[in-house]
Amino acid sequence: MTQATITIEDIPASLQGTVAKLVKFVGQLDESNVDEKAKTIYALIEQNPKNLLLLFDFEGLEYMNSKSIGYLTDWYGKLTEGGGKIVIAKAKSNILDILQVVGLTQLINCYPTADEAKFALLQPTATN
Amino acid sequence: MENTPQPTVESLETKPMKITITLPTNAYFISGIRDFTLGLIKNMTEFSEQWAFRFQSVVDELCNNAIEHGSMPGQEIKITFINVPHESIEIIVEDTGTGKVKFSAAELQKLVNERRNPNYVHTGIRGRGLSKIVAEWTDELEFKDIQGSGMQVRIKKFLQDPKLKEMSNFLESPTHLVLQ
Numbered sequence: 320m321t322q323a324t325i326t327i328e329d330i331p332a333s334l335q336g337t338v339a340k341l342v343k344f345v346g347q348l349d350e351s352n353v354d355e356k357a358k359t360i361y362a363l364i365e366q367n368p369k370n371l372l373l374l375f376d377f378e379g380l381e382y383m384n385s386k387s388i389g390y391l392t393d394w395y396g397k398l399t400e401g402g403g404k405i406v407i408a409k410a411k412s413n414i415l416d417i418l419q420v421v422g423l424t425q426l427i428n429c430y431p432t433a434d435e436a437k438f439a440l441l442q443p444t445a446t447n
Numbered sequence: 448m449e450n451t452p453q454p455t456v457e458s459l460e461t462k463p464m465k466i467t468i469t470l471p472t473n474a475y476f477i478s479g480i481r482d483f484t485l486g487l488i489k490n491m492t493e494f495s496e497q498w499a500f501r502f503q504s505v506v507d508e509l510c511n512n513a514i515e516h517g518s519m520p521g522q523e524i525k526i527t528f529i530n531v532p533h534e535s536i537e538i539i540v541e542d543t544g545t546g547k548v549k550f551s552a553a554e555l556q557k558l559v560n561e562r563r564n565p566n567y568v569h570t571g572i573r574g575r576g577l578s579k580i581v582a583e584w585t586d587e588l589e590f591k592d593i594q595g596s597g598m599q600v601r602i603k604k605f606l607q608d609p610k611l612k613e614m615s616n617f618l619e620s621p622t623h624l625v626l627q
Contacts, residue, residue, distance in 0.1 A: 321478045349481075350474040350511045382481065384507055385580055389572035413500035421569075421579040 322346040325359045330374060334443055337403075339372040341433075345379030348387035357390045364397050371403035372440050376433060378409035388421050395426055404444070408436035464491065467527045470510070472518040477510050480526065492530050493606055501584045502536070502604075508576035509540040509600055516550055517542020517597050537603045544597030552590035552598055559588070 323346035330339035340363065348356060364371060373394075383391075395405050407429040410418070418424050430436035466487070470476045484506045488499035506526065513524040522543045529537040550558070555577070561567060562578035569575055582588050587603040 320475065347478060347481075349478060349507065350514075351477065382503070382507075384504070384511065385574075385576035386511075386572060388575060389569075392569070393572055412497070413503075416497065416500065417504055417580065420583050421575050 320351045320355075321349050323348050323352050323356055325356055327359070327363060330372070330437065330440075334372075334441060337370040337372050338367045339374070339440065341374045341376060343376040343379065347382035348380070349382060349384045350386060353384065353387045353390065357387075360390070360394055364394065364401075367403075369401045369403070371398055371401065373398065373403070373405045374433070374436050374440050375405060375407045376409055376436075377407055377411070377414055380410065380414055383414060383417065385421070388417065388423060391423060392426070404440055406430060406436045406440045408433045461532050463532070464530045465527065467525060469523050469525050472514045472520055472522050472524060474511065474514060477507055477514075480510060481507050484528075487528060487530075488536070492536055493533065494536065494604075498604070502538070505581050505584055505602060506538060506540075508581050509538065509602070512577060512600070513540050513542040513598075514546075516546040516548050517544060519543075519545040519547065533606065535603055535605045537601065539599060539601045541593065541599045542597035544593070546597075550598070552592045555590045555598070555600075559590075 323344070326343045326345075328341045328343075330341050342360070342363075363373075391405075398405055405427050407418075407427055409432065410429055415424070415429060418427075418429065428436075428439060430439060468480065468483070470480065481503045485499050485503045488494050488502045489496060494502070510524060510526065518524050522545055524543075525539075525541040527537075527539040527541075529539075531537070559578045559582060562569070562574060563582055567578075569579070577588075581602060585602040585604050586609055587601070589601045591599045591601065593599050
């Protein structure tokens with residue numbers, strides 16, 4: 320199985336009624352591990368079905384395949400349905416390239432730094 | 448061996464290079480093929496680093512497709528790289544046609560065409576590999592049934608965009624007036 324780790328930390332100073340988490344991805348997400356790794360995010364969504372704000376830190380993510388992009392789209396759908404939000408920070412150029420070619424950058428905003436992503440994530444929207 | 452002609456730098460630079468790799472049908476081996484593809488494109492072709500990463504994804508998606516639909520566990524898939532210096536890279540992935548959800552070349556082509564339609568909405572986890580990644584990042588994508596066996600998927604990417612060539616022919620055409 321290809322090496323990949325997902326770690327989750329709390330983001331303090333969340334908006335009232337929301338839960339914000341920093342999710343760090345390290346390694347490569349491919350056919351050999353993505354189904355297993357995706358369970359971590361589904362569990363997080365299940366624990367926080369409403370107003371969950373996720374900052375995906377992709378600094379350590381070296382590769383993602385089409386199935387992992389499919390999961391990302393599914394998480395986006397589930398989160399926005401519950402009034403939540405996903406933003407991406409520090410993605411490498413090859414990761415941004417693949418997100419762009421499948422059209423995901425039109426759904427999920429990507430930021431070069433964690434601070435910019437955090438600022439955007441914690442901005443109140445019409446739903447929270 | 449003194450009289451054996453040695454390849455010159457010039458012949459190496461102009462001669463097509465063909466490499467074939469056979470892999471067991473197991474996703475475990477695919478990360479090695481990704482690394483190989485990245486190194487090959489970066490070091491042995493004239494494509495940029497960005498394209499090396501793109502081909503890494505293209506090869507990964509083609510191999511996963513062959514493992515999932517083409518060859519049952521315990522069998523093999525074959526990957527061939529053909530680099531034509533100053534011109535193109537061609538990648539061919541072949542399976543044995545024994546996979547659990549078998550598609551014919553025509554069925555797969557139809558599926559990709561449907562999913563390439565700008566109005567097509569991808570809703571599931573799967574289905575973006577061939578239509579959104581492989582098709583977008585290649586100039587030619589061809590599916591072919593291998594008689595009595597599986598399928599061959601062939602992609603080709605030219606160093607120069609073929610559309611640019613067509614456009615430059617058009618601009619040079621004596622039958623058209625080009626407004627500056």
